[in-house]
Amino acid sequence: MDMENATKNWEQMTYPFFNIKLNYNLGALSPFIDEKTMRVHYGEILQNYISNLNKILEQRLDLQKLTLTELIDYATKNQEQDLLRYAGGVYNHFFYFTELRPATGQIVIGITPQATQEITNAFGGWKNFKEKFTEYALSVFGSGYTWLIRNDQKELEIRNTSNQRVPQDGTPILCLDVWEHAYFLNYLDKRQGYIDAFWNNVDWVKFSERI
Numbered sequence: 001m002d003m004e005n006a007t008k009n010w011e012q013m014t015y016p017f018f019n020i021k022l023n024y025n026l027g028a029l030s031p032f033i034d035e036k037t038m039r040v041h042y043g044e045i046l047q048n049y050i051s052n053l054n055k056i057l058e059q060r061l062d063l064q065k066l067t068l069t070e071l072i073d074y075a076t077k078n079q080e081q082d083l084l085r086y087a088g089g090v091y092n093h094f095f096y097f098t099e100l101r102p103a104t105g106q107i108v109i110g111i112t113p114q115a116t117q118e119i120t121n122a123f124g125g126w127k128n129f130k131e132k133f134t135e136y137a138l139s140v141f142g143s144g145y146t147w148l149i150r151n152d153q154k155e156l157e158i159r160n161t162s163n164q165r166v167p168q169d170g171t172p173i174l175c176l177d178v179w180e181h182a183y184f185l186n187y188l189d190k191r192q193g194y195i196d197a198f199w200n201n202v203d204w205v206k207f208s209e210r211i
C-alpha cells in the first residue's frame, strides 16, 4: 500500500489504487447484504477492477497523477474503453460501499431537515422519492446503477447508468449497484427485495452532507 495514498480520501486517490477500508465489517450489512456477497463483491470483484486499473496505469506515466474522476474524463474524451470501464468500476464501487452503514433500525436516522426539504421540493417527499428511485432501479436492463444526482441545472434528478458508466454530468449523491453480483446470492432474481432493504443501510449523515 502506498502510504501517502492511504491517508487520502478515495476521491483524491491516484495510482497505485488500493481497496478502501470500510467503516463496518463484512457481515455488518446483513440482512441487506450478506457476508458472502460482501466477500465476493468487495473483496474479489472490486479488487479485480482495482488490479486491472493499476495494470493499465503501470505503463501510463502521463495518467498516474490523475484521480478517478479525472481518469474517467480523460478516458471519455479519448475513447479509451478499458480505462473507462475499470476507472468507472472502481469509482462506482467506492461510492457505493462508502455510502453504506450497518442498519440502525430507524430508517432516516442522521438525516438533516434540510435534506428532507430538498427531497420534498424535488419529489414531493421521501415516499415518492423512494418509489421513483425503485422504479428506476427495477428498470435497469442488464447491469448498471441507479443514481440520485444534482444535475448541472442544480436540480435533483434520478438517473440510471449502464455497466460501469458514471453520470456524465452533475454531482452524484446516492448510488445503488444493481448488477446481479450485488444481490444474487441473497435475493436470487428478486431485485425488488434488495432495493427495499437498501434504505435501511444508507449512511444518511453522508447523504445529508452530499445533497
Ligand SMILES: [Fe+2]
Binding pocket: 041, 045, 093, 177, 179, 181, 182
Ligand atoms: Fe458491483
